[in-house]
Amino acid sequence: MTPQAVVFDIGNVLIEWQPERFFDSVIGADRRRAMFATVDLHAMNDRVDSGETFRDVITETAQATPEWHDEIMLWHDRWLDMASPAIDHSVRLMAALQSRNIPVFSLTNFGIQTYDLAATRYPFLRQFDRDFISGHLGVIKPDAPIYAALEETSGLPPQALLFTDDRIDNINAAAQRGWQTHHFTGPQGWADRLVSAGLLTKDDAT
Incomplete structure (x- = not known):
């Protein structure tokens, strides 16, 4: 019909929507691969998509993995650059x-x-x-x-x-x-x- x-x-x-491409451009492909292997950032994003508060979820994840804190916060601070x-x-x-x-x-x-x-x-x-x-x-x-x-x-x-x-x-x-x-x-x-x-x-x- x-x-x-x-x-x-x-x-x-x-x-x-290509977060990996964004992080490759900002921190380089090698560091991006290491970060994504350490932190399940797509699962983090699923929490946001399920209705949890954007800033709270990103901040919580960043604080839980201090070795990647600044990079993870880019998911919040430069989100519009990722969705582009x-x-x-x-x-x-x-x-x-x-x-x-x-x-x-x-x-x-x-x-x-x-x-x-x-x-x-x-x-x-x-x-x-x-x-x-x-x-x-x-x-x-x-x-x-x-x-x-x-x-x-x-x-x-x-x-x-x-x-x-x-x-x-x-x-x-x-x-x-x-x-x-x-x-x-x-x-x-x-x-x-x-x-x-x-x-x-x-x-x-x-």
Whole structure:
């Protein structure tokens, strides 16, 4: 069926999210590898995305590993430099869908405070028709309740949703529920999928 709403992940779909690349540029690849091997920084970030307070989680982690204290605090102090840049083609696709009155929802693992911070740089984060942000919901992808929350709130059947995400585990969880899905590996592939789904013309999708 033709999708009735399009669901966007944000990190690496609308905004690049590459913490390793950021730390490589600041402290060098060797030190970054050593730090990530010592401290599970992605697990730390999952706590933020699950609704814990951004500053508290980063500060607690930094204090628990004093040998990496200053570097870990960069996750807080320079977070916007990690969440950068916007993927402009994807942003245009979001706007093109909405210009055709196709609802666009977010479904994202994102902290409460970090989402507000990101929105100061990326105004399109305030332009979704509905937001499903893990920090506010208290559950992260690929756990089933976050998908169920979107279904329940939107009132749309699973097969009416077209969802894109860069992580295959998140895509698989949605597909198991009957959602239409697209594994995001770049904006052109996503543009082509939106055209093939009958949602955009080729001109719209540029």
